[in-house]
Amino acid sequence: MGAGSGGEQAGGPGGADSLASQEAAQQRRTGDSVTRRSTGLAEGDEPSDDELLDEPLSVWRLAMRRFFRRKLGVLGLAIVTLLALVALTAPIIAPYDPIQQLDRVEGTDVARRDAPSAEHLLGLDSNARDQLSRIIYGARLSLPLGVSIVLAAIIVGASIGAIAGFFGGWLDTILMRLMDVILGFPALVLAIAIAYVLGNAIQNVLIAVAVVTLPQYARVMRASVLSIKEVDFVAASEALGASSWRMLRTRILPNALTPLIVLGTLGIAGAILEAAALSFLGLGAQPPTPEWGSMLAQEYTLIRTYPHLVIYPGLAIMVTVLGFNLLGDGLRDALDPSLNE
Amino acid sequence: MIGYALKRISTAIPVLFGVVVAVFLLPRVVGGDPCRSVLGPRATAASCQQFAEANGLDQPVLQQFLTYIGNIFRGDFGESIKFSRPVMEVLFERLPLTAELALSALLLAIAVGIPLGVAAARWHNSPVDVATMAFANVGVSMPIFWLGLMLSYLFAVVLGDTWLALPPTGRFSAGLSPQPFYEVWGWTITDTSVGGGLLRFMSRFAIFNTVVSGQWTELKDALQHLVLPTVALSTIPMAVIARMTRSSLLDVLGQDYVRTAAAKGARQPRVIRRHALRNALLPVVTIIGLQLGALLGGAVLTETIFSLAGIGTALFDAIDTRDFPIVQGFTLFIASTYVVVNLLVDLSYGYLDPRVRLQ
Numbered sequence: 001m002g003a004g005s006g007g008e009q010a011g012g013p014g015g016a017d018s019l020a021s022q023e024a025a026q027q028r029r030t031g032d033s034v035t036r037r038s039t040g041l042a043e044g045d046e047p048s049d050d051e052l053l054d055e056p057l058s059v060w061r062l063a064m065r066r067f068f069r070r071k072l073g074v075l076g077l078a079i080v081t082l083l084a085l086v087a088l089t090a091p092i093i094a095p096y097d098p099i100q101q102l103d104r105v106e107g108t109d110v111a112r113r114d115a116p117s118a119e120h121l122l123g124l125d126s127n128a129r130d131q132l133s134r135i136i137y138g139a140r141l142s143l144p145l146g147v148s149i150v151l152a153a154i155i156v157g158a159s160i161g162a163i164a165g166f167f168g169g170w171l172d173t174i175l176m177r178l179m180d181v182i183l184g185f186p187a188l189v190l191a192i193a194i195a196y197v198l199g200n201a202i203q204n205v206l207i208a209v210a211v212v213t214l215p216q217y218a219r220v221m222r223a224s225v226l227s228i229k230e231v232d233f234v235a236a237s238e239a240l241g242a243s244s245w246r247m248l249r250t251r252i253l254p255n256a257l258t259p260l261i262v263l264g265t266l267g268i269a270g271a272i273l274e275a276a277a278l279s280f281l282g283l284g285a286q287p288p289t290p291e292w293g294s295m296l297a298q299e300y301t302l303i304r305t306y307p308h309l310v311i312y313p314g315l316a317i318m319v320t321v322l323g324f325n326l327l328g329d330g331l332r333d334a335l336d337p338s339l340n341e
Numbered sequence: 342m343i344g345y346a347l348k349r350i351s352t353a354i355p356v357l358f359g360v361v362v363a364v365f366l367l368p369r370v371v372g373g374d375p376c377r378s379v380l381g382p383r384a385t386a387a388s389c390q391q392f393a394e395a396n397g398l399d400q401p402v403l404q405q406f407l408t409y410i411g412n413i414f415r416g417d418f419g420e421s422i423k424f425s426r427p428v429m430e431v432l433f434e435r436l437p438l439t440a441e442l443a444l445s446a447l448l449l450a451i452a453v454g455i456p457l458g459v460a461a462a463r464w465h466n467s468p469v470d471v472a473t474m475a476f477a478n479v480g481v482s483m484p485i486f487w488l489g490l491m492l493s494y495l496f497a498v499v500l501g502d503t504w505l506a507l508p509p510t511g512r513f514s515a516g517l518s519p520q521p522f523y524e525v526w527g528w529t530i531t532d533t534s535v536g537g538g539l540l541r542f543m544s545r546f547a548i549f550n551t552v553v554s555g556q557w558t559e560l561k562d563a564l565q566h567l568v569l570p571t572v573a574l575s576t577i578p579m580a581v582i583a584r585m586t587r588s589s590l591l592d593v594l595g596q597d598y599v600r601t602a603a604a605k606g607a608r609q610p611r612v613i614r615r616h617a618l619r620n621a622l623l624p625v626v627t628i629i630g631l632q633l634g635a636l637l638g639g640a641v642l643t644e645t646i647f648s649l650a651g652i653g654t655a656l657f658d659a660i661d662t663r664d665f666p667i668v669q670g671f672t673l674f675i676a677s678t679y680v681v682v683n684l685l686v687d688l689s690y691g692y693l694d695p696r697v698r699l700q
Binding site: 180181186187188190192193273277280281282300303304311313314321 | 487656
């Protein structure tokens with residue numbers, strides 16, 4: 001794959017390729033260790049020869065180089081790009097209407113739950129709808145949903161964390177205790193409760209999963225703010241009379257961006273998984289919307305007789321989640337080399 | 342250590358209190374009329390008045406909250422609307438199955454995850470490592486409800502006629518219901534006594550019950566029914582534990598004291614076993630505690646897929662039928678279990694690693 005030519009042997013001491021990815025799950029919950037270390041300079045990797053000889057590179061260019069050197073991250077990017085393309089072009093590439101019941105169309109001889117065939121590559125579902133088209137349209141729902149959940153959680157969570165870290169005192173205590181209470185519930189159980197309270201609809205899934213996941217962004221942001229508040233250049237801006245808001249915006253936010261990007265990408269994977277679980281339990285997208293989790297929910301009792309109705313929607317969820325996980329791990333390796341020591 | 346313990350406990354108390362408040366507010370946020378959702382949409386105003394008085398709903402919210410807390414401390418979680426029985430009774434009826442499932446999944450995750458992680462670190466960058474990391478990546482990306490379905494398809498349908506066949510649903514095969522162990526032992530218990538209740542509770546742990554009473558056919562059946570849900574539920578924790586063990590051990594193996602041990606002539610297995618692993622497992626302990634949340638949430642999905650009557654399906658059914666006392670009681674129970682277990686994990690972590698106490 002597109003690994004930089006000649007850069008391979010310089011992949012870093014101790015095979016840094018996959019080392020940094022492991023702590024993903026822990027940090028998804030605890031959050032803070034990413035930041036605490038990421039404020040250091042990007043110095044973990046041995047620079048390759050051309051990096052030393054070329055003219056100096058910006059941090060982002062360096063990060064890109066590091067990213068494209070790792071196969072798994074690139075694989076993740078490829079999967080995510082492909083899925084995004086599928087979602088964008090769904091009306092063009094989907095062979096059938098995802099909601100049309102094909103056995104009611106004149107001149108067709110298809111039946112409900114037909115097994116995969118040349119005309120219907122993934123077969124028909126219990127309402128004689130083309131499953132491939134439904135899965136393609138499902139990407140149009142799950143991808144934006146996962147991204148919006150994370151965006152919502154980051155905006156709210158990071159604001160809470162920034163306020164808590166920046167102002168400290170009782171505000172900090174109250175806000176962070178509130179975050180602890182959210183973390184006190186097993187994520188899915190709380191998401192179920194919230195989605196239920198709000199009623200069965202896809203936008204309520206968004207709120208439920210965003211609420212459940214926002215503490216991790218709050219914690220990361222708060223840790224970022226706390227660690228940067230003490231650094232000299234921030235003290236200098238303060239001495240120069242910069243307003244709180246200006247310091248937050250120009251000094252603190254850019255420094256907290258890296259961990260938020262990494263955590264957010266991994267968060268999309270988690271959000272898609274959790275949203276699918278809620279839909280599977282009947283709390284999310286409602287039929288006939290083509291959504292992977294609710295497709296599974298409608299057909300799963302038929303697994304013994306019509307396995308194709310269960311295999312493919314689940315596979316779609318797994319591949320999507322895997323893509324974002326790999327991409328997130330790759331970004332972490334690239335943006336946060338201090339984790340690779 | 343005592344100071345650390347007190348400090349850690351004092352942070353858990355506000356969290357528990359917040360959980361209670363959240364659970365108390367849950368049905369009050371839903372809106373709608375609690376009376377008509379319980380008594381039916383056509384309940385009269387008079388009967389609603391009666392309902393509100395009987396349930397204390399006519400009192401100020403703060404009063405209701407204090408009553409609620411008082412009741413919780415007395416172990417009274419209210420009465421299920423659907424079953425017309427105390428929530429606690431339903432909880433204790435459903436708990437053994439979920440506990441058995443979650444514990445066996447956790448054990449499997451640890452028993453496989455840690456050795457996998459150790460092997461991956463020991464043979465770093467080898468095919469073993471690559472395979473473990475591939476498994477870990479796929480494992481954390483797996484929708485467990487789908488994995489459960491795939492497993493039951495594989496073992497109940499594809500391999501259905503071979504010796505590998507496993508039952509896809511339920512806790513026992515049809516027609517097989519083991520006797521409670523106390524009956525096998527010839528004990529008679531009175532319905533109301535605490536001891537009787539405890540015995541009945543114990544007898545609902547299918548494996549424990551069949552082992553102590555020697556019902557071997559039933560034991561084999563119970564174990565067979567447990568395999569697929571356990572495997573499905575353990576996949577994510579297993580992947581997370583394997584990843585964490587690997588990274589933590591790699592970290593420790595790079596430290597000076599490990600190099601010293603190797604320089605003094607200790608062989609690799611001994612270095613890992615005697616020197617590195619103990620320190621490397623500390624962060625793994627924390628991760629294991631956090632996995633409990635995944636297990637409790639996953640239990641709802643796993644029990645649905647495998648038609649098991651545990652607290653997960655009970656909670657979900659209650660949500661479906663608007664049985665609020667059950668939803669409240671069960672959510673409260675699950676959340677406080679989670680908080681307490683993580684507290685215990687942190688305490689043990691502080692005990693094992695003095696550095697943690699001083700932070």
